[in-house]
Amino acid sequence: xxxxxxxxxxxxxxxxxxxxxxxxxxxxxxSMYWYRQDPGMGLRLIYYSASEGTTDxxxxxxxxxxxxxxxxxxxxxxxxxxxxxxxxxxxASREPGQGGDxxxxxxxxxxxxx
Amino acid sequence: KNQxxxxxxxxxxxxxxxxxxxxxxxxxxxxxxxxYKQDTGRGPVSLTIMTFSENTKSNxxxxxxxxxxxxxxSLHITASQLSDSASYICVVSQSNAGKSTFGDGTTLxxxx
Numbered sequence: 001x002x003x004x005x006x007x008x009x010x011x012x013x014x015x016x017x018x019x020x021x022x023x024x025x026x027x028x029x030x031s032m033y034w035y036r037q038d039p040g041m042g043l044r045l046i047y048y049s050a051s052e053g054t055t056d057x058x059x060x061x062x063x064x065x066x067x068x069x070x071x072x073x074x075x076x077x078x079x080x081x082x083x084x085x086x087x088x089x090x091x092a093s094r095e096p097g098q099g100g101d102x103x104x105x106x107x108x109x110x111x112x113x114x
Numbered sequence: 115k116n117q118x119x120x121x122x123x124x125x126x127x128x129x130x131x132x133x134x135x136x137x138x139x140x141x142x143x144x145x146x147x148x149x150y151k152q153d154t155g156r157g158p159v160s161l162t163i164m165t166f167s168e169n170t171k172s173n174x175x176x177x178x179x180x181x182x183x184x185x186x187x188s189l190h191i192t193a194s195q196l197s198d199s200a201s202y203i204c205v206v207s208q209s210n211a212g213k214s215t216f217g218d219g220t221t222l223x224x225x226x
Binding site for chain 1: 158160203207219
């Protein structure tokens with residue numbers, strides 16, 4: 001099992017450009033999450049999907065959109081990137097009621113917006 | 115407001131020494147508390163999880179404690195190794211589904 005995979009690993013954008021971060025999990029988990037992590041700060045929830053077909057805003061959703069394409073895949077889109085969105089983005093998945101609701105994280109995407 | 119505060123922010127110890135990291139929380143209603151280890155450039159990995167009724171749980175050289183009355187947890191690392199150098203994140207989940215609050219983490223550096 002690959003667990004949670006994310007692409008790309010690194011990305012540099014210019015202000016105003018758009019891009020989509022991809023995330024996939026092969027653990028058959030129902031819930032998936034997108035976080036951002038800024039230097040010296042904790043992970044902050046951007047959006048989450050409790051189950052296929054549903055998405056909800058987290059703590060810092062402005063400037064982002066998400067799509068739960070199917071049970072495996074959850075993508076994060078930046079429509080018009082801003083320097084404030086420079087961060088490391090982590091995707092995670094969880095199966096409610098299993099393993100103490102532990103979230104499994106991907107390796108992260110390091111995004112720089114110039 | 116639900117908050118998780120960790121201390122110290124950073125810590126440097128010599129290889130072989132023990133250390134204790136602290137986590138205080140105000141999350142309510144409480145469901146569980148987890149400690150994650152995040153190596154540089156990697157995603158967090160779960161170390162331990164504790165529910166309301168548990169006050170100690172071990173995972174090898176890692177021992178977590180929970181005092182639900184004072185809303186405090188600690189992570190004790192015994193006989194530290196260079197590979198323990200990482201950020202340790204405390205995460206507290208609420209009883210309602212999908213809600214977790216992350217601490218800012220403690221960065222541990224183990225030196226030879």
